[in-house]
Amino acid sequence: MSIMGTRVLRKEDPKFLTEGATYTADVRDPRLEGAAHVHFVRSTFAHAKITSIDISDAASMPGVLGICTADDIPEDVGTVPAAVPLFPPSMMNRPLLATGTARFVGEPVVAVVAETPTQAADAADMVFVDYEPLPVAIDIEDANADNNIIFDDVGTNTAVDFAMMGMATGIGEEDIFADCDVVVKQRIINHKTAPAPLEGRSVACVWEGEKLIIWLSSQAPHGFKGALPGVYEGIDCQVICPDVGGGFGQKIGGTPEELIMPHLSRVYNRPMRWTETRTENFIGIGHGRAQVQYATIGGSSDGEIQSYRLEVIGDSGAYCGLGAFLPFFTHIMAAGVYKIPKIETAAKSVVTNTAPVLAYRGAGRPEATAAIERAIDIFAAECGLSAVEVRRKNLIPADAFPYTTPHGTEYDSGAYETSLDKALEAADYQALLAEQAARRERGDRIQLGIGVSVYVEITGGPAPGGAEFARVHITPEGKAQIFSGAFSHGQSHATTFAMVAADQLGMSIDDIEVVQGDTDKVPEGTGTFASRSLQFGGSAVYDSSREVANQAREIAAKLLEADAEDVVLDTSTGAFHVQGTPAVSKSWADVAAAAANDGVTLQHEGSHNANCSYPFGAHVVVAEVDTETGEVTVPKIVTCDDSGTILNPNIIEGQRHGGIAQGIAQALTEEFVYDEDGNPVTSNFADYGFISAAELPSFTLVPLETPTPNNPLGAKGIGESGAIGSTPALQSAVVNALSHLGIRHIDIPLSPERVWSAISDS
Amino acid sequence: MIPAAFEYIRADSADAALAALAEHGDEAKLLAGGHSLIPLMRFRLARPEVIVDVGRVDDLKYINDAGDHLAIGALTRHSDVETSDLVKAEAPLLSAATSYVGDPQVRHRGTIGGSVAHGDPASDIPSVLLAFRATLIAQGPGGTREIPVDDFFQGFLETDLAPDEILTEIRLPKAAGAGWSFQKFNRRAQDWAIVGVSALVQNGTAGIGLVNMDSTPVRAAAAEAAVASGASPAEAAESAAIGCEPTSDLNASVEYRQHLARVLTRRALEEATA
Numbered sequence A: 001m002s003i004m005g006t007r008v009l010r011k012e013d014p015k016f017l018t019e020g021a022t023y024t025a026d027v028r029d030p031r032l033e034g035a036a037h038v039h040f041v042r043s044t045f046a047h048a049k050i051t052s053i054d055i056s057d058a059a060s061m062p063g064v065l066g067i068c069t070a071d072d073i074p075e076d077v078g079t080v081p082a083a084v085p086l087f088p089p090s091m092m093n094r095p096l097l098a099t100g101t102a103r104f105v106g107e108p109v110v111a112v113v114a115e116t117p118t119q120a121a122d123a124a125d126m127v128f129v130d131y132e133p134l135p136v137a138i139d140i141e142d143a144n145a146d147n148n149i150i151f152d153d154v155g156t157n158t159a160v161d162f163a164m165m166g167m168a169t170g171i172g173e174e175d176i177f178a179d180c181d182v183v184v185k186q187r188i189i190n191h192k193t194a195p196a197p198l199e200g201r202s203v204a205c206v207w208e209g210e211k212l213i214i215w216l217s218s219q220a221p222h223g224f225k226g227a228l229p230g231v232y233e234g235i236d237c238q239v240i241c242p243d244v245g246g247g248f249g250q251k252i253g254g255t256p257e258e259l260i261m262p263h264l265s266r267v268y269n270r271p272m273r274w275t276e277t278r279t280e281n282f283i284g285i286g287h288g289r290a291q292v293q294y295a296t297i298g299g300s301s302d303g304e305i306q307s308y309r310l311e312v313i314g315d316s317g318a319y320c321g322l323g324a325f326l327p328f329f330t331h332i333m334a335a336g337v338y339k340i341p342k343i344e345t346a347a348k349s350v351v352t353n354t355a356p357v358l359a360y361r362g363a364g365r366p367e368a369t370a371a372i373e374r375a376i377d378i379f380a381a382e383c384g385l386s387a388v389e390v391r392r393k394n395l396i397p398a399d400a401f402p403y404t405t406p407h408g409t410e411y412d413s414g415a416y417e418t419s420l421d422k423a424l425e426a427a428d429y430q431a432l433l434a435e436q437a438a439r440r441e442r443g444d445r446i447q448l449g450i451g452v453s454v455y456v457e458i459t460g461g462p463a464p465g466g467a468e469f470a471r472v473h474i475t476p477e478g479k480a481q482i483f484s485g486a487f488s489h490g491q492s493h494a495t496t497f498a499m500v501a502a503d504q505l506g507m508s509i510d511d512i513e514v515v516q517g518d519t520d521k522v523p524e525g526t527g528t529f530a531s532r533s534l535q536f537g538g539s540a541v542y543d544s545s546r547e548v549a550n551q552a553r554e555i556a557a558k559l560l561e562a563d564a565e566d567v568v569l570d571t572s573t574g575a576f577h578v579q580g581t582p583a584v585s586k587s588w589a590d591v592a593a594a595a596a597n598d599g600v601t602l603q604h605e606g607s608h609n610a611n612c613s614y615p616f617g618a619h620v621v622v623a624e625v626d627t628e629t630g631e632v633t634v635p636k637i638v639t640c641d642d643s644g645t646i647l648n649p650n651i652i653e654g655q656r657h658g659g660i661a662q663g664i665a666q667a668l669t670e671e672f673v674y675d676e677d678g679n680p681v682t683s684n685f686a687d688y689g690f691i692s693a694a695e696l697p698s699f700t701l702v703p704l705e706t707p708t709p710n711n712p713l714g715a716k717g718i719g720e721s722g723a724i725g726s727t728p729a730l731q732s733a734v735v736n737a738l739s740h741l742g743i744r745h746i747d748i749p750l751s752p753e754r755v756w757s758a759i760s761d762s
Numbered sequence B: 001m002i003p004a005a006f007e008y009i010r011a012d013s014a015d016a017a018l019a020a021l022a023e024h025g026d027e028a029k030l031l032a033g034g035h036s037l038i039p040l041m042r043f044r045l046a047r048p049e050v051i052v053d054v055g056r057v058d059d060l061k062y063i064n065d066a067g068d069h070l071a072i073g074a075l076t077r078h079s080d081v082e083t084s085d086l087v088k089a090e091a092p093l094l095s096a097a098t099s100y101v102g103d104p105q106v107r108h109r110g111t112i113g114g115s116v117a118h119g120d121p122a123s124d125i126p127s128v129l130l131a132f133r134a135t136l137i138a139q140g141p142g143g144t145r146e147i148p149v150d151d152f153f154q155g156f157l158e159t160d161l162a163p164d165e166i167l168t169e170i171r172l173p174k175a176a177g178a179g180w181s182f183q184k185f186n187r188r189a190q191d192w193a194i195v196g197v198s199a200l201v202q203n204g205t206a207g208i209g210l211v212n213m214d215s216t217p218v219r220a221a222a223a224e225a226a227v228a229s230g231a232s233p234a235e236a237a238e239s240a241a242i243g244c245e246p247t248s249d250l251n252a253s254v255e256y257r258q259h260l261a262r263v264l265t266r267r268a269l270e271e272a273t274a
């Protein structure tokens, strides 16, 4: 029996559960002996001219080795390399330290280097920066109105207008709603959330001659290696990522604090370390989501949707990184799972005096789903129809795939209605409706709401697709090593990639080692984000495993004194034999030994290129709303998430669990808040509503498998699905609980006060 | 998140702690469970020069039956209060409220005395003491004194304790058989209360303590008076927020807090009198 699709336990767990992980801050490499420590002085103003920096007191503090301001950075050290080279240069060329102007609270202004972290922190306290406050732009719509300009030389806060660039359809001359009986509009807020990985950023580095060795907490070791030459021209470096405690999109590129470390190490001629605090992680690196959307939907009064318009303004934060690009993803996924004949999208991003927005779990796609799902609910309410039935009526049918949306996105495969049916059935939808009716009838204080969302997303994007590297190497003992350019920071590549190879090689996964996270050991790679690893990285392992198996067959043929074409590898036993005569066989150990003897290396490497894939599913979330206080509790969550062929149900379920929790958190408790002056007010775990198990029910996970034709494994990405479907489903459930009061929309997060206000105003 | 430098003194007895306080005056701070003080120090919002650690002063860790009242040593950990059979029998309101303090880790470190001495209006335990009309015992260079709970809380994070005094004991009149209820309204299980209510009802009188409804822990005096004059829970609860000046923050506006105080007081009185 093939190992594929079975509940293999994670190979990673025994170590994490016994000896524990080794994070970057734990790395005790002899080369790091005597490392100095960095502490950053950060801007306390959201927008201000830096008029002077007084380091005299700090410089004479105990243990201080040096203090670095923007003026001390030599010209041959560059700025943060552009994530997407589209923006006006001043917006995207973020300096390593604020230069002349600080543009968000938390922006590093000064780096203090000392013998110990404590001495660095104490000295940082004695650095006095004089600021001359400038008017701020914090709110997205306010920034969009260009009331206060953040980059004077650009003259506008608009970072990218995607319609002007031909990357969104724009709003046409024709009134696409002219023939619609029913047209409804809604302004929707998709607020900022903090990725909040349990391990924050951490760096340790040292120069060995002209070569930099750098350890860091990252999702993409090769991505960081690729970013370094943008700052240090021609740099030779080795990037090593030990265990990493989560990323959620926060650790894809290089951030200024990380990128300045090689400079500090060189100038002070010491190994150099920096590990951020929780507050620095909250205020210093960036947040996800952050859009204002204006949705218009129209159709016939019997619930058939004819036209949809989505206008999106995304917040890019103070400098343009990946965040400024995310409205594009919202645009391409605007249609959701529905066959809507006419679609228009306008999308732009604006700079604000807040931390840069980044590609948090889902990155632009959850926002698309949130918009269309809200629009469908409101449209159904206007028509007086069941939102479930309106969905069903407009879903793209299973026989329509591959399906191209009116604005050009090509969905690979899907069974949207099946996912909806399965989720509703598992949730016992009819019983829920009866319970809801009974509570309304009795006028119960606690009302029940049922929320449904059906979603599709793009993984491994942007279209058309991507690539990842793998090398499969057979050791002289007949075991396998996989060198992967993908990098697990919690996703279990050591287990799943071993399973892919085991299935092709007929080896035990215990005999297959996965090597990742070291750019000297793995020659190329991209990294792990956008739910891309299995579909690209796993496919690369698949390709190379098959190639290696072929090489091995040649050698086995010699040992068996047969023609290579006649020799087969029995992948259930790992035995090579002549077709039809399994009694005489050679093992991997035999073959590897013979290869070693002949001086042959059994190895293959290459990148697998594949098109993106489009996972989908349906979420049913039940909310209970205390109509007296506005308190929302979530007694039931049922999801049917289809990510194509399932390699290992345990790991898929783990990804769904985490995603659902984060999605529910966005709808219920998590919001990164700035006050009107741009001061972050949720900069620790007491104030930021990071969700816990106590706020969540057990999840009911319904499986569904619709393979993608786009890669040999049939696998789509599962990393983000949970976070995409659950947010609008909970929002819908709360609105549904209160629909008898005439309530049609409440923005997230559904704080008790916000829900109570909606009830009070109804 | 590294605190500013400080001198550390470990006191093994109340007397040793008093001596250290006498020596260092208001430059010193007592450290009990550290679960309020250490976060402030890590953010460098508090920068005591000297820390006097009383966490191991074992003779201030006790729960005693003292006839008409319970005597609880100030350094008793929340978890010991929560699980004490004596507290469950004689002051079940305290046991219940304590079980809502933070999470198990917090309850294994934090102390009842620290919770009270910190003077935080958002703490759960002071509301219980108000409902009980508890008495606090402080020891200073001049000896021991009794402080009625109504005189104890003076301002935001300010109490009647002098810098050279230690809170040693909390006395709760026994209340086996009294009606009681603890209502805590928060967004996440381990969160502080947005608003909380402790109610203790016996013989037609009610003690009602409020969490997070003013700059200090406060009692719902008007609602208590209403109960005394025979009002129903719903009627009495209408006046729960009278005289309170809550703040507006991320989680709640003033208006919403006042609303919650009324709703939770009604629920508390209903439960306590059921």
Ligand SMILES: Cc1cc2nc3c(=O)[nH]c(=O)nc-3n(C[C@H](O)[C@H](O)[C@H](O)COP(=O)(O)OP(=O)(O)OC[C@H]3O[C@@H](n4cnc5c(N)ncnc54)[C@H](O)[C@@H]3O)c2cc1C
Pocket: B029, B030, B031, B032, B033, B034, B035, B036, B037, B038, B039, B074, B075, B100, B101, B102, B103, B106, B109, B110, B111, B112, B113, B114, B115, B116, B117, B118, B122, B123, B124, B125, B161, B165, B166, B167, B168, B190, B191, B192, B193
């Ligand atoms: C994550 C987290 C969640 C929490 N959630 C809650 C919650 O939901 N509800 C709640 O009520 N509390 C909560 N707390 C606070 C917790 O209850 C604290 O333990 C308590 O407030 C303080 O007790 P402590 O022993 O830790 O005091 P410490 O932090 O050691 O001291 C607090 C202050 O009191 C002074 N002090 C301490 N003991 C004495 C004494 N005997 N005499 C004089 N002065 C003294 C100290 O000098 C200091 O100023 C939470 C804390 C954390 C960290």
